[in-house]
Amino acid sequence: MAKPFFSTLVRYYNNYAINTLGAVMGRQGSVEKKNEREEDINKRLASQYERFLKDNDLGAFLKLGLGPSKAVPLLTKPEKSLPKPRLVDKDAVRLVASAYSRSNLVPHPDIVETLTESVATLNRGLKIAKG
């Protein structure tokens, strides 16, 4: 009676040991695979970064996640509030541009701005006068 009991016990422990060992090895295998994947990713990122530094490769730069996709959220939260864009009188811009184009004048941008604002003021005054 003792012999079957003992052999059953041994078989039980054997199975337990095999299962445990298998589970541990399996887990270790998955950890190793994960480590390998991470190493691969790190290697790829490193090579892309090197390419970016060496050739100024924009594709590699974007793949690294350093490009506009990461820069945009920073722009949405500026430290100081940005000035509101001024309303532009398209008619004034067109008129000033066509005047310069006709006379081949290329004035300083500050002068272009002064004239555009002045024409916009006149147009605005005209609209107010017309009601």
Place this chain on the structure above:
Amino acid sequence: MDLFSGMDEALKKKVVLAWAEMKENEKMHFINQVTLALIVLGNDANGKAIISSVLERLVNDGSKDLSDFGLYIGDNFAMKEAIVHAEKIKRASVIIDGYRIKNALPSEPHKDLQI
């Protein structure tokens, strides 16, 4: 800052009324002449004050077209800025005269004849 920010409201109204009657072609000539004046006089407060003064003389003289600008810039000015920048004004007048001749603009202002 535009050219009219320091201008009297009544005067500004006269300028706007003249602007309302002008054709697109005349508006372009006005823009070009004022640009030439700003290039010579400078795009600062003094330059803008002189241009504002020229416009004042233009509308007060009865001209109905702002493209007559070049006909009034050569006149003698009493204002302080104009006396200081007399040489520049003379130069601007010569350059704008050249522009007016090149574009066959009239040598007399657009205003009603007084009989």
